[in-house]
Amino acid sequence: MSSEEQLADWRALALRVEEAVGRAVIGQAPVIRLINVALFARGHVLLEGDVGVGKTTILRAFSRAVGGDFERVEGTVDLLPGDLIYHTYVDADGKPRIEPGPLLRHRERLVTFFFNEINRARPQVQSLLLRAMAERSVTAFNEEYHFPHMTVFADRNRVEKEETFELASAARDRFMFELRMPTPTDYETRRALVFDPAFHDVDALLESVGAEILPWQELNRMAGAIQRHVRASEALERYVVDLWDATRTPARFGIALDGVDMERLILAGASPRGIMALTRAARVVAWLSGRDHLTPEDIRAVVPSALGHRIFFTPVYEMRRAQLADALIEQILDRVATPR
Amino acid sequence: MRRAAVALMALALLGPLRAEPLPEPAVVEQPRAFGYQLGDRVHQRVRLDTPERAFVPGELPPPERANVWFERQALVIEQDPDGRRWLRADYQLVNSPPRLRIVNLPGWVIPSADGGPGLQVPDWPVSAAPLGRETAFSESGLGELRPDRLPAVPDIAPLAARRNHTLLALAAMLAAWAGWWAWRQRRERDTLPFAHAAAALRHIAPDDPAAWQALHRAFDAAAGRVIDAATVPALFERRPELRPLSAQIEQFYAASAARFFAGREVADAPSPHALCQALRQRERTARG
């Protein structure tokens, strides 16, 4: 089987995953598409959204469709780094026992790791997670634990500000996407969510999602194949570099925001890692569209999610980040021209 | 200068009725009575409307030699500001007396149209004198004859000046026209994206990527944002006048994407030059 055919087969599988999740979680097609992209670009995702919009459901649906094990941790102030790694308790015989914690428990079978309310966890916990994300391994019990197929999803609670620890900019940069999961706005979706009994029983709902559509052990290999398969033309490379420049010096591209001194807005533009993540993700988008080359549309499809959380504003404007970041990204997409 | 003289003649006696009614005396404005020379014109006015009668003249005599001195040249009926009608008779002195003497402006009867009595205009004696003597003095101007007349020599200078002024005005007008046209072209290049692109494309070969890029920039400028194949509708929202070209525009974007991003040439790719001209035309028409 040639790699071309394999990629085509995998593309069919990827689309099936999307379709299966889409049946369980309605009204979130863009988010599902981007989670799928992150999955095949082997990137981690920072989720953001109102309480109860179905973040856990969407992740469990993905976990079921992709296969492998699912693990979920709740971020709390008193959570310690060790709590992720081991679990101590007194067994039935009254002897103290130490067992691997949620991170280690599944070993290589860990595919979907959901860290809920990551900003409630202390920075020590966050940094452990970041290391695990970057290296996909942890040393514990004098042993190197690998979980090469793991994808981390972290959720930020935006409602409470007390007793939270905002993610450092370097930490945010480790996530490929920051996805905002909105409450569905169209009438039909909201009506179905509220009145269709199928959406009330989450477990039954998840049962309807086909299990292990993908051979998840192959994910890393296929991700590499996708990256090699999708080409970027000279004009496209130029476009990406221009976008990168625009995140650093937006004024040079004629970008202006109301009431903002553009010269003093940006503390740091997107990092090289961020731009790499952008192209990786865009290649997956191109592959999902059945193309072997990147187009500006592929890039645009992932720019808001891939770059929005990677531009760092000066403190004066950091307070208005949510509003400014969106406007800035929109302006960048509107102003940076291609082909050039 | 005309001295008005009123000649009134009373009909002293009424004779026995005759078939031919007697002419009635007319009120006449006579000309100055003295100082005439050969060639002078003399005007006489006869009042037609009297309190008693609105006189309508019958057939008037044609211009003719009225007597040995005068030629009657015109008979005109005119109205004065008071609404009264007059018959004006123009005479010219066409004979020169050998010395100062009295000559008569001949009297005559103006016939009536209705067969009633005519109007009697009496003789009017005036003095006339010769211009010179029978024997010519010398050649100093009172010679035998005044010289022959040459054709009038037209004054060349003012004619030339007028022609030059008109030519100058014409040149100024043409210059203004050209200037306006150039200014307009320039302003279009500055304000109309496709005019600007068209100017740039003049120096770029159609298969040069720069030609395509120039047209892309024009689309972006026209839409006020970057336009790609997916956002072409945003272009039409801002520039509805371009909508009739949507097929070509979409073809262009498809060919451009193939060329710049897929790395293949499209065989029947549209020429950016031709498309740009078409777009420019629409843009101009829309702007007026």
Next chain:
Amino acid sequence: MRRRHVHAAFAIASTLLAAFAASEAVTLHRATRVAAVVAGQADAAPELPEARLMRALAMGEAGRFEDALAELKPLTRTEDEGLRLAALYDLGNLHLREGTRRHATAPEEALPYIELAKQHYRDVLRQRPTDWDARYNLERALWLAPEEEQVAMDAAPPVPSERAITTMRGGKAALP
């Protein structure tokens, strides 16, 4: 829309100016040739009526009465008033000179010429009463052939034709 109107306005204005300039150039060209003709270069533009007049004057001077007459006659019907009056006046002069010339030898032949001269002068004066040259020369003609009132006119109506009352005072020559 507006652009087309401006172009049209410019085009109309330019066309009008061009037409003016052309007509003025034609006028100027003609005037230049007339000036040349009058200055003596009769062959500069032989077709011009002015050239005809100049030719006629030269013929008259050379004693070619009939030729001069033939050249001048058509000019008395021309539209150009100045030229027409000049031709009439010159016709008068031509006839008067001829009459004077014949008067010396055969006075009975002179009268018709003098009468024709008077007629031409009177034609001039009818159209331009202030023409002093015509007045003067008419008077010269009248000295040669005076028109007197008929002595025996007893309340007769004015005679309509001037020729009928023309008399000739015999032997009265105005020769130096």
